[in-house]
Amino acid sequence: APATAETVYITADRLLDVRSGSMVARPAVLVEDGRVARVGTVSDLPAPQGATRIDLPGLTLLPGLIDMHVHLTSRHDLHGYRRLTRNATDLAIDGVVNARTTLEAGFTTVRNLGAGSFADVAVKRAVEEGRVPGPRLIVSGPPLSALGGHGDANLLPYDLQREAEGVATGPWALAEKVRYNRKFGADVIKIMATGGVLSKGTEVGAQQLTEEEMAAIVKEAHMLGMKVAAHAHGNAGIKAAIRAGVDTVEHASFLDAEAIALAKKNGTVLSMDVYNTEFILGEGEKAGILPESLAKERTVGQTQRTSFGEAVKAGVKLTFGSDAGVYPHGWNGKQFSRMVKFGMTPLQAIQAATVVAADALGMAEEVGSIAPGRYADMVAVAADPLADISTLEAIPVVIKGGAVVKDAR
Ligand code: ARG
Incomplete structure (x- = not known):
């Protein structure tokens, strides 16, 4: 058939089939209207006449990467009280800048889990309208949180108090917040099930929403066709979130055998940011992270790595979530080598950021392979990623929807 203007023909040296782990030699990918039409080899799938060609000699193709936990509207150099200098417009501008950086790092789909003022919705809209470059975005808007919890605004004293947008108390009020976030453009619901490292005055070990509250949120979100991502470090909060039916547990630092068994039984996906601690403890003080947060991180980092290894061994579903924004955007790929160091095979780490993530998003028909x-979202790397996973830290070629968005060969 003659090629239309929207037909793109891509070749490379190798293509990693992320489901099987097998390498296809001399692959050819035919793209029509931004989506993959056929995958073959240069010999069994020749270039249609008139197709736009993208030839990537010497490189290995794999699917565009997915990061399940980023904060595009946050900056790594503005922690603690420095956060108070930003208004909603600053958040959106930072989001635009960081969306491009993230895309150029090879992440063609990202889930933004927590942004004030629905700035993430604005960034998503600008990307979808083709006005600014960025990954495909799944956004949460403000996280739902307990009063004084990890998602509240806790830096200000009583006289200057402000309550964060996602704060509510009780099952019905929190269910209403689900509707509210959806009304203003959220695709996914982020909840704060326990205290956190970077929030003032919260305990990582303390559960902050009751199981009843979380179940009400999950019921409402699922009724509306939305998934729920729960921030949870402490063991009791992790288990309550899983029992309440959340789709993913973020951080998941303090796992025990029971939490692992529960996650396995319920098919809950864990998204563990195992690189994050290196930045927080190494650079965090300079970036304005509060001393109390640095102290909390010292209790979380190593435990989380151990938990990660145990979850891998037990066969729990694990996806790729970095929490980029705490550390510099574009460094997302550094986490791959840590996932391997703490227990995964290179293929498992790549699957976590492709097929497993796509499944967890309910988007397996759209992205991840x-x-x-x-969508014809792909990256091309110089080394065999199964032999050298760190090649994913510096990706020379990024393709989104069949168009080259970065070529740094
Ligand atoms: N946003 C998270 C929090 O404040 C960061 C946790 C980072 N630490 C870690 N070891 N993963 O709780």
Whole structure:
């Protein structure tokens, strides 16, 4: 058939089939209207006449990467009280800048878990309208949180108090927040099930929403076709979140055998930011992170790595979530080598950021693999990523929807 203007023909030296782990030699990918039409080899799938060609000699193709936990509207150099200098417009501008950086790092789909003033919705809209470059975005808007919890505004004293947008008390009030976030453009619901490291006056070990509250949130979100991502460090909060039916547990630092068994039984996906601690403890003080947060991180980091290894061994579903924004955007890929160091095979780490993530998003037909019907989102790397996972830290070529968005060969 003659090629239309929207037909793109991509070749490379190798293509990693992320489901099987096998390498296809001399692959050819045919793209029509931004989606993969056929995948073959240069010999069994020749270039249609008139197709736009993207030839990537010497490189290995794999699907565009997915990060399940970023904060595009946050900056790594503005922690603690420095956060108070930003208004909603600053957040959106930072989001635009960071969206481009993230895309150019090879992450063609990201889930933004927590942004004030729905600035993430604005960034998503600008990307979808093609006005600014960025990954495909799944956004949460403000996180739902207990009063005084990890998602509240706790830096200000009583006389200057402000309550964060996602704060509510009780099952019905929190269910209402789900509707509210959806009304203003949220795709996914982020909840704060326990205290956190970077919030003032919260305990990582303390559960902050009751199981009843979380169940009400999950019921409402699922009724509306939305997934729920729960920030949870402490063991009791992790288990309550899983029992309440959340789809993913973020951080998941203090796992025990029971939490692991529960996650396995319920099919809950864990998203563990195992690089994050290196930045927080190394650079955090300079970036304005509060002393109390640095102290909390010292209790979380190593435990989380151990938990990660145990979860891998037990066969729990694990996806790739970095929490970039705490540390510099574009460094997302550093986490791959840590996932391998703490227990995964390179293929498992790549699957965590492709097929497993796509499944967890409910978007397996759209992203996460180079297969007919999916968006033609791909990255090309110089080394064999199964032999050298750190090649994913510096990705030279990024393709989104069949168009080259970065070529730094
Ligand atoms: N945003 C998270 C929090 O404040 C960061 C936790 C980082 N620490 C870690 N070891 N993963 O709780």
